[in-house]
Amino acid sequence: MYELKGVTRRYTRGKQTVHALDGIDLTIPDGDRLVIQGPTGGGKSTLLQMLGGLDRPSSGEILLDGTDLATLPEARLTRVRSENIGFVFQSFNLIPTLTAQENVETALVPLGVRTKERREKAAEALAAVGLGERLGHLPAEMSGGQQQRVAIARALVKEPKVLLADEPTGNLDESTRDEIMEVLVRMWKELGLTFVMVTHDSALAKRAPRVATLRTGRVTVEENPGV
Template sequence: MYELRGVTKRYTRGKDTVHALDGVDLTIGDGDRLVIQGPTGGGKSTLLQMLGGLDRPSSGEVVLDGVDLAKLPEARLTRVRSENIGFVFQSFNLIPTLTAQENVETALVPLGVKTKERRERAAEALRSVGLGERLGHLPSEMSGGQQQRVAIARALVKQPKVLLADEPTGNLDEGMRDEIMEVLERMWKEYGLTFIMVTHDSSIARKAPRVATIRKGKISVKENTGG
């Protein structure tokens, strides 16, 4: 699925050059579940952005299904993201003036899905995350955990191959964290997704089959017998 070869990302900060990623090599197979950990500023979110085609490396290759995302024209890269990659973020990123169903439908608009099918697929996606009775609710009328379920439904409604999650439980209490992780793990299994998640939460990392740790732009990966 993914093959990263010599991926480097450099930023200029004043007179200094920061190596957010420094020669990262990483293989992620179809259907893998990988947790990414490391200190703040160590390169975790930068790596996730590379995997999602949201940013390009300074050098190296980010190959997804044989295609180097780093070399794609912007229009084609946008298409790959729209069709193949679902994103879930810590801050939910829901549109406050749209209902839960309308928020989920937004993921299907770039794919040219007709209105009737969009509505049906959005409703089904919300039912799959336990929000079948909340289709017409605005984000302000839902708890944080419910809003994150909407965000998960939005990520999955387009039936992507990859789900990327950046601190998806970071704004939730422990009970909501466990609920959201149960939903994400169930979706991973049911959809056969490749699931890659950044988290500071060691209790989540202990349950993952593989854990990648990034420090100062360098990566190490271990198999987790507890996953």
């Protein structure tokens, strides 16, 4: 479970102080599927980075299962990210010189998983997202949708507790977008993940059980009871 208490994030832009987050209180239960929406510059990606321990708040607490990510020493925070949090980004972030299988394996290297087990787990993860026949392909040999599937497999191969996705369909056409969302939602259900996704796509937000809207650094949460 995430518990955010009074989370603020301020930074300086020229002579101005920007309040990206301005006193956020938010609870995200285990197994939740939450979509974060809001205008450009409203703090969506900043909030996701806070949840992932990629950035620290100016003030406030970000508790993941009772551990405050805001004050955790860097080495322990890195370990938490490596073990418990999977990330999927809009730009895929695959290493172009590595095959699909090798890209997925990179998530297991920091955990000390041995080579043979890494290969087996990576192959299983790629099969789970429908790429069991593409293990040896380089990113340039795959479509955008296939590359995002590799990124999803990489995020999930370490069996994280949390999946964070920042505009994961932003570079895809509508048909491929729906395919990727089907994969993400299926993985969320099968693995019992806590799944938090930033998107500007209102059609995707309407399919989520809960939607958090960020405006001028403040958050409101609405339920979608029909989902």
